Every structure is written in structure tokens, then in C-alpha cells.
Amino acid sequence: MIYLVISVVSFASAALIYKYSNHINCDRISLILCERITAVVLLFFYIIMFDRFTFNPAITVLAFTGGITIFLSRVALIASLKCGKVSISWTIVNLSVVIPVLSSILLWSEIPSQRQIIGLLLVPAAIGLLQEQSMGH
Amino acid sequence: MWLKLVLISFLFCGISDTMWKIAGETGGSYTANTYIFIFHISALIGASIAAIKMKKKITRNEFFLGVIAGFSIVIGSICSMKAILKMPGIIYFPVSSGGSLLFVTIMAHILWKEKISLRQTAGLMVAIISIILISTK
Numbered sequence: 310m311i312y313l314v315i316s317v318v319s320f321a322s323a324a325l326i327y328k329y330s331n332h333i334n335c336d337r338i339s340l341i342l343c344e345r346i347t348a349v350v351l352l353f354f355y356i357i358m359f360d361r362f363t364f365n366p367a368i369t370v371l372a373f374t375g376g377i378t379i380f381l382s383r384v385a386l387i388a389s390l391k392c393g394k395v396s397i398s399w400t401i402v403n404l405s406v407v408i409p410v411l412s413s414i415l416l417w418s419e420i421p422s423q424r425q426i427i428g429l430l431l432v433p434a435a436i437g438l439l440q441e442q443s444m445g446h
Numbered sequence: 447m448w449l450k451l452v453l454i455s456f457l458f459c460g461i462s463d464t465m466w467k468i469a470g471e472t473g474g475s476y477t478a479n480t481y482i483f484i485f486h487i488s489a490l491i492g493a494s495i496a497a498i499k500m501k502k503k504i505t506r507n508e509f510f511l512g513v514i515a516g517f518s519i520v521i522g523s524i525c526s527m528k529a530i531l532k533m534p535g536i537i538y539f540p541v542s543s544g545g546s547l548l549f550v551t552i553m554a555h556i557l558w559k560e561k562i563s564l565r566q567t568a569g570l571m572v573a574i575i576s577i578i579l580i581s582t583k
Contacts, residue, residue, distance in 0.1 A: 312529035313538060317545040319522030324550050325557070326515045332558075335511060338496045339504045343512020344519065345490035351520040352483045360479045367472050372481045375465035376488025382458035383489075384496075389451035394560045396551040400573045401452045403547060408460025409467040410580050428579030431572050438569025440449050 321399075327387045328395040337387040341380065397439050407432045482523055539581030544574045 323344075330340050356362060382402070389398050407429055413419040421429065469481050496502075504512075530538055551570060554560040562570065 310533070312525040312532065313541055314545075316522045316526035316529055317542055317549060319518040319525065321546045321549040321553070322518045323515045323522070325553055326511050326518070328554065328558070330508070330511050333507055335505070335508045336502055338493055338500060339502045339508040340512045340515070342490070342493040342497050342502075343504060343509050344515040345486055345493055347513045347516025348486040348520050349483070349490055351516065352479070352486060355520070355524065356479050356483060362483070363477045363480050364484075365477065368469055368477045368481050369484055371465045371469040371472070372484035373488040375462045375469070375481075376485040376490075377492050378458040378465070379462040379485070380489040380492035382455045382462060385451045385455035385458065389448050389455060393448040393452065394554065394562070395558075396547075396554045396560055396562060396570070397566060398448075398452050398455070399550045400547050400570055402455050402459050403543060403577060404573055405456045405460035405463060406543070406577055406580050408457070409464040412464045413467070424579045424582065428576045428581075431576035431579070435569050435573035435576055438565055438572060 324395055324399045327383075328390050331387065331390050337384055340387070341383055345380075401436055401439055404432050404435060478527060540578040543577040543581060547574055547577075 327340075330337070386398060386402055410421065410425060410429065414421055466481070469477065526542065529542075547570065551560075551562065555562075
């Protein structure tokens with residue numbers, strides 16, 4: 310349970326740091342650059358000490374695409390926080406869990422459970438409710 | 447403008463999550479750390495190219511906030527992997543997603559006095575329920 314609590318607080322802290330960086334007019338690209346340098350250095354030492362590198366072409370291509378898209382996502386998120394509430398923006402970005410589920414349905418013909426179908430249907434409703442007021446900023 | 451940026455972030459984050467899902471099905475859990483390492487390197491390459499093109503200079507604030515965000519993300523990633531291995535998904539996913547959203551909302555209220563309207567509170571609840579339903583089969 311302690312790992313779960315630490316992971317929740319850590320990820321949420323990153324969102325709060327993004328918001329704070331806008332308050333003190335930090336540049337978003339420079340911030341992400343420092344963030345990723347730190348992440349790469351820490352992970353390198355973590356893998357050397359506790360795991361091992363297992364490179365293969367498919368994983369490399371997927372990870373590279375994933376990294377570029379998360380970079381673009383973070384640039385847009387930090388830009389959005391200049392005029393929106395962090396709690397609302399973070400909630401909408403977290404709803405992106407819907408995209409891998411939809412991909413599984415469309416690409417691999419996975420059949421979603423009844424609960425997942427209800428969850429998928431609730432996503433547009435949640436975005437619709439959350440967008441009120443923040444648009445006016 | 448706010449909504450447009452958040453939806454761009456939502457879309458790219460979703461594509462990134464999809465890459466992670468495909469990698470999980472392709473390489474299994476033993477490639478997870480390597481995936482995350484390459485993932486951060488590619489995001490770093492993206493940020494470096496953007497920083498060089500825009501001739502960005504890193505200020506002290508950007509450096510410190512970036513380092514803290516980098517630490518948060520790596521600690522969060524390692525702890526979430528350990529948590530997934532130690533507890534059932536039916537507990538991990540709801541607590542992880544719901545906890546993160548609630549933590550950000552509460553902290554944003556304490557730090558920046560962000561006020562959430564009744565409609566947005568309803569949206570937040572719908573979002574949490576939706577994420578829980580999608581994440582647990």
C-alpha cells in the first residue's frame with residue numbers, strides 16, 4: 310500500500326509543479342528538458358543497480374513513439390495550465406485511459422466488459438461537465 | 447483555447463498509453479524498465495530539439511522545478527510498478543486514479559484557492575467513476 314500512496318503523491322506532485330511553474334513564468338520547454346534529463350539519469354542508475362537493459366527493436370520503436378507523444382502532451386498540458394485550473398486539466402488528461410481501451414477494441418477486437426462500456430460512455434459526459442467555467446479564463 | 451490544449455494533451459497522452467499497452471503485450475514485464483528508459487530518452491530528445499531551435503536558456507527556477515518533477519516521475523513510475531506487482535488491479539487502479547485526481551484537486555484548492563463549481567465537482571466524480579470502470583475489468 311505504501312508504494313501505491315507514494316506513486317499517487319509523486320505523479321500528482323508533478324502536475325502541481327507544472328502549475329506552479331506557470332505562476333512564476335517558467336518556460337515549459339526548459340522545464341521539461343530538466344525534468345527528462347533528471348528522469349533519464351535516475352532511471353539509468355536504477356536499472357544498472359536493480360535490473361538490466363533488455364533492448365529489442367519493437368520495444369525501442371514503441372518507447373520512442375510513446376516518449377515523443379508524452380513530450381507533446383506535457384507541452385500542451387503546461388500551456389493549458391496558464392489559463393485553466395490544474396484540477397480540471399489533470400482530470401481530463403487522466404481520462405485519456407479511454408484511448409488504449411478504444412485501441413484494444415478497434416485494433417485487436419477485444420470485447421470490453423459491461424463496466425468498461427459504461428466507463429467509456431461516461432468520458433464525454435465528464436469532459437462536458439468539467440469544461441464549464443474553465444473556458445472563460 | 448484552454449479546452450483545445452487540454453484535448454491535445456489528452457490525445458497525445460492516450461497515444462502514449464497505447465504504446466505502453468502494445469509494449470506490454472509485445473515484450474512482457476521484463477522489458478518494462480528498458481521501455482521506460484527509452485521513453486524518457488525520446489522525450490528528452492524532443493525537448494532538446496525544441497530547446498535548441500528556440501534558443502532557450504534554463505533559469506535557476508526552471509532547473510530546480512524540472513529536477514523535482516523528474517524525481518517525482520521516476521519515483522512514481524518505480525513505486526507504481528512495485529504496487530501493481532504486489533496488489534490486485536481491482537484495488538490498484540481505482541485508488542491510483544481516484545487518489546491522484548483528489549490529491550491534485552485538494553492541493554490546488556489549498557495552494558491556489560482554486561474553486562470548483564458544483565457542475566465541475568459532478569464532472570470530477572463522473573471522471574473518477576469512469577476511470578475506475580475502464581481500468582477494472
